[in-house]
Amino acid sequence: MERVELLSPAGDLERLKIACIYGADAIYIGGKDYSLRANASNFNFEDIKEGCDFAHKLGKKVYLALNIVFHNEDIEGVYDYIKNVVDLGIDAFIVSDLFLVRYIKSNFSVEVHLSTQASITNYQSVLFLKQEHIDRVVLAREVSRDDIKKIIEKTGVDIEVFIHGAMCTFVSGRCVLSNYFTNRDSNRGGCAQICRFCFDINEEDEKFSMAVKDLNMASYIKDLIEIGVKSFKIEGRMRSPFYLAVVLSSYRRIIDAIYDNKLTDDLLEKELKILGRVANRDNSTHFYFKEADLTDQYYTGRQESSNQDYLGIVIDKDNHLYTINQRNYFKLGDEIEIITPNMDIINYKVDNLYNEKMEEITVANQADSILKIKIDFDLPKFSMLRKKYLD
Ligand code: SF4
Incomplete structure (x- = not known):
């Protein structure tokens, strides 16, 4: 039986290699242009080639994010960029702008995945994308478990969901807080994590924050496999090699135990302990089983300690x-x-x-x-x- 894909982020070549050997089936990366994590080291053309060669030798895939919100000035160079990257061996592009879906599918034989940045939350949008020959849709993080199931049943399109990591306070990154506060465009890779800041709300020194807890779906992996999700995505191209190794190997053990019929409460408890230890925030399932609410957020902010493990x-x-x-x-x-x-x-x-x-x-x-x-x-x-x- 084909197993669900475990998809890891990688902010540079070292992390790509760590992800490959610590259990990822595929790795998503960003180039120097057009991807949403401008603060990650990101990959130049030589890195992309070396990363693809390394991953392919181990039977893993590499996906390249081209998921900024494109303005007119971003369009000119993107055609040559895509051609160059296809030649380096990329297995798929992750795009958010619809013109790229049609352009890439019409001109290259490489997969196209629609980014979570496109905020897809219903089956009609997925059916529309199916007509454009999309290979996979990464759903918005704000979709419930029942809606994921319905989208899969009604469309037959491969669906990817986030299972672990940081969440945005706004709909899958569609946020301009950083533009206003720091003159950096979140939707072109410049997010300054303003939602994690603590703001004074009165002269009595009361604070307010918009920071949300992290996502952790480790307890519901079996359910997500059963409803037909094809790929499980870990958030975090800025995460350290150590974080990637710990989180990936934990999910690898959970996924393999499910397919081998060996998942026990003890094993799950052990993995939850490991995942909790490497996290620097509390976690929740956010929108999967209910609307996200007060319990999923830190209203008064929170000190984030660095991990010395x-x-x-x-x-x-x-x-x-x-x-x-x-x-x-x-x-x-x-x-x-x-x-x-x-x-x-x-x-x-x-x-x-x-x-x-x-x-x-x-x-x-x-x-x-x-x-x-x-x-x-x-x-x-x-x-x-x-x-x-x-x-
Ligand atoms: S500031 Fe917060 S909500 Fe806005 S894009 Fe950044 S992480 Fe997301």
Whole structure:
């Protein structure tokens, strides 16, 4: 049986590779132009080529977002850009403007997916897009579970939905807060996250924020598979490699357990714990089962703490001597976990530690330094060390 696709974001080449080896079936990226995350490093033509080659060798796909809101001045260069990118091996374009659907489908044999930015919420719109030979529609995040089901039943078009990550306070990014507050156009990649700001609302120092909680559909993956969703999208081209590895491997284990008939309450509880640990906000299911309301939002704002759980990544190995690029503080005697591209979670006690010159040390306290550790079992390259998530 064809399994549902797990679709990961990647803000640069390193993240694309991490996503490929930590369980994604496909990766969506942005080029230097025409995509909505101007603050991500994004991909130049060489990166796109290398990313496509890397992903294709592992049987994964790469989708390129061309989903800004196009103004007249954006149109001139886009035709050449599309041609160049098709030649690099992209598997699909994610577009929001309807002229691109017809233009790409008429001129190239490459898939076109309609972006969530187009705010599709009903089956008539999807039927219209079907006439334009659209390959997939990414629904607006504001669509309920029953409407997703109805759209799939009435259209037969492949449907993708977001299952995890940050939400917009406005309809799927159709927001001009950043334009007014920072002179940056949200709909051309300039979102400054104004909805997360805290605003004074009176002289008594009372605050007001529009920030919403994150989306987490881990408990309802089976239901979404059963109603016929084809692709599960993770939000976040700005997210770190560590975040991607943790979130992707968690959803990979859940999805595989469902198809292998092995999903248990214990497994789900464990994965929810892992996903909760890597999140920096509370989460909810937002519009899936009811209209979003007060319980899905932080009216008075919230401090967002940085996550110090990521301890390091295996960048090289010589038999059982591993070279680690360190990220956060840890020391001899610490009980930690190692996550691997094979989806394993291994308990490990740090019982030796060396600097780059193989001098013994007791503490790893210089972020981004190179360390060596002898570990008497096999670990693949790109395995990651993290603080202990599970008892
Ligand atoms: S400011 Fe908030 S609501 Fe507006 S586009 Fe950015 S994240 Fe979305």
